[in-house]
Amino acid sequence: MNEEQRNGLEDFEPELPELTMQQNTFVKLISQGYIPTDAYIEAYNSTGKRATAYVEASKLLKHPKITPWLEYYKQVQKEHIANEIKYSIDDAFNEFEEMKLIALQSTDQWGRPNVQAANKAIEMKCKLKGLMSDDAILNNSITMQMGDVEVNGVPLEFNIGEATDATDGETETAENT
Numbered sequence: 001m002n003e004e005q006r007n008g009l010e011d012f013e014p015e016l017p018e019l020t021m022q023q024n025t026f027v028k029l030i031s032q033g034y035i036p037t038d039a040y041i042e043a044y045n046s047t048g049k050r051a052t053a054y055v056e057a058s059k060l061l062k063h064p065k066i067t068p069w070l071e072y073y074k075q076v077q078k079e080h081i082a083n084e085i086k087y088s089i090d091d092a093f094n095e096f097e098e099m100k101l102i103a104l105q106s107t108d109q110w111g112r113p114n115v116q117a118a119n120k121a122i123e124m125k126c127k128l129k130g131l132m133s134d135d136a137i138l139n140n141s142i143t144m145q146m147g148d149v150e151v152n153g154v155p156l157e158f159n160i161g162e163a164t165d166a167t168d169g170e171t172e173t174a175e176n177t
Helices: 021-031 036-043 050-061 066-105 115-128
Strands: none
Touching (some): 021 036, 021 066, 066 115
């Protein structure tokens, strides 16, 4: 294995076979997403027919020195992607937790915490963990009890649902009229 091939691969335990400079370039281009025919043309500076390049690239893909390298790069890319996804989910989860704490610590003009924003942060954490579907809707309402109200020193009484006629205790309905 030459110095260029060793860069970034120090942790790989099995010994990979030596490649020629063109084979190494071919493998790297494939791992970067090139289609095999184009990787062959680029690596070998091919000026022949595309059909010939296709056949030669197919042979290289099955070559016993190249297949372990292709598998190795495929595994490295898969692990890298898995680590990036895991990091992103964990990072987002922690940020939602931080936002929940900030929302509960901040208060409005009446001293109430921002429960709606805290609930949204919790909702997003649950969705990230797969505990809640995207179409779930949470009720983020707050019910407050109103204190006594006085008008010109006289307390108002709110008797919701009770009779409003003080003389006979009955209310006039649309049926009675």
